[in-house]
Amino acid sequence: MEVIREAPLLRYLRWAKKFVKFTILSLLCFSFAILLLILYLRSQPLPETFVKQTTTIYASNGEILDTMHRGENRIxxxxxxxxxxxxxxxxxxxxxxxxxxxxxxxxxxxxxxxxxxxxxxxxxxxxxxxxxxxxxxxxxxxxxxxxxxxxxxxxxxxxxxxxxxxxxxxxxxxxxxxxxxxxxxxxxxxxxxxxxxxxxxxxxxxxxxxxxxxxxxxxxxxxxxxxxxxxxxxxxxxxxxxxxxxxxxxxxxEPIKLKQRANENVTEPAPYFRDYIATLVKNKYGIDEEKFIHGGLKIHTTLDPVVQKKAEDIVASVLPKNNPNLQVALVAMDPATGYIKAMVGGRDYKVSQYNRVLGKRQPGSSFKPIMYLSALQNGYTPLTLMKSEPTVFTYDNNKQYIPGNFGGKYANALINMREAIKTSDNIYAVKTIDFLGPQKVVDQAKQLGITSSMQAVPSLALGTSPVSPLELNAAYAAIVNKGQAVKPIAITSIEDSEGNVLVEEKPEKTQVADPVASALLVNMMQSVFEQGGTGYRVAGEMNRPVAGKTGSTDYDAWLSGFTPQLVSTVWVGYDKNQKVDDVKEGYLSKKIWAQFMESALKGQPPALFDMPAGVVSVYIDPASGKLATEHCPNPQLFYFASGTEPQDYCTDHIPTNETPTPLKPPDSSTFWQRMGSWWKPNQ
Missing domain, CATH: 1.10.3810.10 (Biosynthetic peptidoglycan transglycosylase-like)
Incomplete structure (x- = not known):
């Protein structure tokens, strides 16, 4: 039987046909597999990822205060x-x-x-x-x-x-x-x-x-x-x-101009304020550490970099270089809004990061205005008289309290509230709290913004319950605001990396004290910088109306005060139990405060403390406490809530058979008003 062999060409064609079919099928399978893979990948979500972005802290004018990234700076x-x-x-x-x-x-x-x-x-x-x-x-x-x-x-x-x-x-x-x-x-x-x-x-x-x-x-x-x-x-x-x-x-x-690299030995501006911002972000607003550092937040603050620089420079120039242990705290805010404008928590951030603006110390006599505000709302007037003399006070089941005036100096005579504030008379202060009851003063302090615990005892009048400079500053802001308390604000808003607003703070005012009583107190606090006042030594450093109160303990020196545009508090002392030399070291708190206030307000006209409706001004004969006449040798201008001013005229200096002629209140166009009318910036 004859075997017919297939021609090689046909065999090759058959193999080629099979190969083409296989290739086409493989390509189709491969394409189908790729399509399935693409469809699968398209249906699957990408892994979650957190892109670390730098958080930026801005000053009130838009300048960058700080960037938070911890080694991964990304914007x-x-x-x-x-x-x-x-x-x-x-x-x-x-x-x-x-x-x-x-x-x-x-x-x-x-x-x-x-x-x-x-x-x-x-x-x-x-x-x-x-x-x-x-x-x-x-x-x-x-x-x-x-x-x-x-x-x-x-x-x-x-x-x-x-x-x-x-x-x-x-x-x-x-x-x-x-x-x-x-x-x-x-x-x-x-x-x-x-x-x-x-x-x-x-x-x-x-x-x-x-x-x-x-x-x-x-x-x-x-x-x-x-x-x-x-x-x-x-x-x-x-x-x-x-x-x-x-x-x-x-x-x-093209020449390449590289940015000058920061000197690691130079302290960044406002370091204590930046730490305070970090604390608020995490503790007050509940933003966790990771989001704060790497969340790309934009934190807008109230800090004024120009005012802050002035505060830092003045602190550095006034504090003695040969005594590095002497510490300082300074805080300043706009009393109308509560916006914190400057914060210095110590003399050298690299040496100590402890923020003394938030630390609590005995305020001494700088606490007295809080008590006197309560007194003015409970029957006292600027002319209320009490005798300044050594006194033993009994309280709480026959406990005794024996305060003394600084240097053992007493008037041993009747003095009024204005004189008591001016000279910081301790006896007058304790007699006042004894009349009011300490709890009433505690309540007043709480209303003004003091959050620290206070003991309702007679010594509270002399500032024995510790408070922070920030708290005291807030209380003083309420006083100059005619009794309207404002909360201190350091952050105006926080935005996330997408521009969503997470936090927004706006000024809040709450009427916590009588406007008239507050205005009367402000007027009396101006006397602190008059001759004989505890702040008179630095009065020459200021060219505008100011009001305030000094305070001192064995370990602390304070001055807290204000103009209508700015309220600030300065504390000087030691971190550990080391006494402050009141003459040399205690004076520095006054000097820093005065220089700072004048420098911070440079370029702004002097502003007056205006009086609200319901206030009357009259001349008083200080010896008799009655309305002064043209014959009184030393008349003084006093302000009163309408209806509480004296009604009788002083007759001690009137010639026989002559009718008393009262002194008229002064022209409202005072020296400062006249000065303000022609004042121009940079003059």
Missing amino acids: SVPLAEISPALLDATIAIEDRSFREHFGFDWKRLAMAAYVDVINMDMRQGASTITQQLARNLYLSLDKTWERKIKEALLAIQLELNYSKDEILEMYVNQIYYGHSAYGVQAAAQTYFGKDAKDLTVAESAMLAGIPKGPTYYSPFVDLERAKARQKLILNAMERDNLLTSKEVEQAYA
């Missing part, structure tokens, strides 16, 4: 706020086919794989911008095939979920540029002291070269090496028709 900005030259430079050097590929570049990937196989090692990188973003957001930097596969899959997911512009925006806000700067905005500020949108072509090319080796290519470390890298990138931009050869030459020739 995310939209693509529209980034220099186009920087985006072009980044694409040219990192991934020139970025706009065309779908997450990874096949040509680069094949070349990298070939090099890796030849060397039997993961040496060659072929990561696109999308892959780099995937790695930075979700993966470690380990050079393994497993990580590479995950990176590729995540890159596809990113391309499926975001546009090219969105991926580019995330990338330039994510990558590391050295010196703790993450993202282009932080990098632009770190290296050039400007925003990313303002970068020149030359600066953009230099910045785009840094991520390849943040330390190696840093212009701070080696400017010559950074320039060589810049030239490489400029050439790449010319290759991709992004720049002409002339533009490349001009950019390379």
Whole structure:
């Protein structure tokens, strides 16, 4: 039987046909598998990630007070706020086919794989911008095939979920540029002291070269090496028709002006205030540490950097250099709003971070105005008379309290409230609290803003219950506000990285005391700076109406006071139980306060303490306490709540058979009013 053999050509054709079918089927299966993979990846959410962004704290004028990042300084900005030259430079050097590929570049990937196989090692990188973003957001930097596969899959997911512009925006806000700067905005500020949108072509090319080796290519470390890298990138931009050869030459020739790096030995401004802000953010507003440091928050504060600088400079110049243990606290706020304008918590933040503005010390006689405000609302007038003499007080089941005046000096005569405030007479003060009852004074203090616990005992009149300078300052603000308490405000608003307002604080006023009584007290507190007053020694340092009260204990020296525009409190003393020399060291609290108030208000006209309706002014003969006549030798102007002023005339100095002629109240156009009418700034 004859065997018919198949022709070789037919056999080859049959095999070719089978191969084509197999290839087509394989391609279809592969395409179907790719489609399934894409559909799967499209349906899967990307891993959760928290992009760390720098929190920025702003002063009241918009200046940056501080940035919080703990080694990862990042301020995310939209693509529209980034220099186009920087985006072009980044694409040219990192991934020139970025706009065309779908997450990874096949040509680069094949070349990298070939090099890796030849060397039997993961040496060659072929990561696109999308892959780099995937790695930075979700993966470690380990050079393994497993990580590479995950990176590729995540890159596809990113391309499926975001546009090219969105991926580019995330990338330039994510990558590391050295010196703790993450993202282009932080990098632009770190290296050039400007925003990313303002970068020149030359600066953009230099910045785009840094991520390849943040330390190696840093212009701070080696400017010559950074320039060589810049030239490489400029050439790449010319290759991709992004720049002409002339533009490349001009950019390379442009001098690079680097930002001067901060001196680590220089203390940043308002360090105690910045710590106070951090405490409020976490404890008052409930924002956790991670979100505060890395949440990209924008915290707007009330601090006035000009006033703060003046406070710091005055403290540094007044405190003796040869006594570094003598400490200080200063706080100032706008009495109309409660906005804190300046805060100095100590003389050297690097030595001690303890904020003495928040620390509690005995206020001494600076507490007395709180008590006198209560007295004026409970039957006292500025002319209420009591004898200043050594006195033993009995209270609470026959307990004894024996206060004394400073230096053992007593008038041994009847004195009025104005004189008691002026000279800080302790006997008058304790007699007043004895009349009122200590609990009434505690209640008044609480209403004015004192939050510290206080003992309802006679010695409270002399400031034996510790309070913080911030509390006392708030209480004084209520006094100058005609009895309206304001809460101290340091933060006006907090926004998250998306611009959502998380916190907003607005001034709040609460009427807690009688406006007339408050105004009368303010008027009497001006006498502290008159001749014979406890603040007279520094009166010559001020050229405007001021009111206040000094306070001293064996361990503390205070002056708290105000103008209508500003209220401030200064404390001087030692952290440990070391006595204060009242003559030398105690005086420094007054000097700092006076110099600060005058300097802080420089450029503003002197402002008057106006009187509300219901106040009358009359001349009084201080010896008799009656209405003065033209014959009285030493008449003094007093203010009273209408109806509480004396009605009888002094007859001690009237000649026989002559009718008393009362002195008329002065013209309302006082010296300060006349001065204010012609005053001009910088005059």
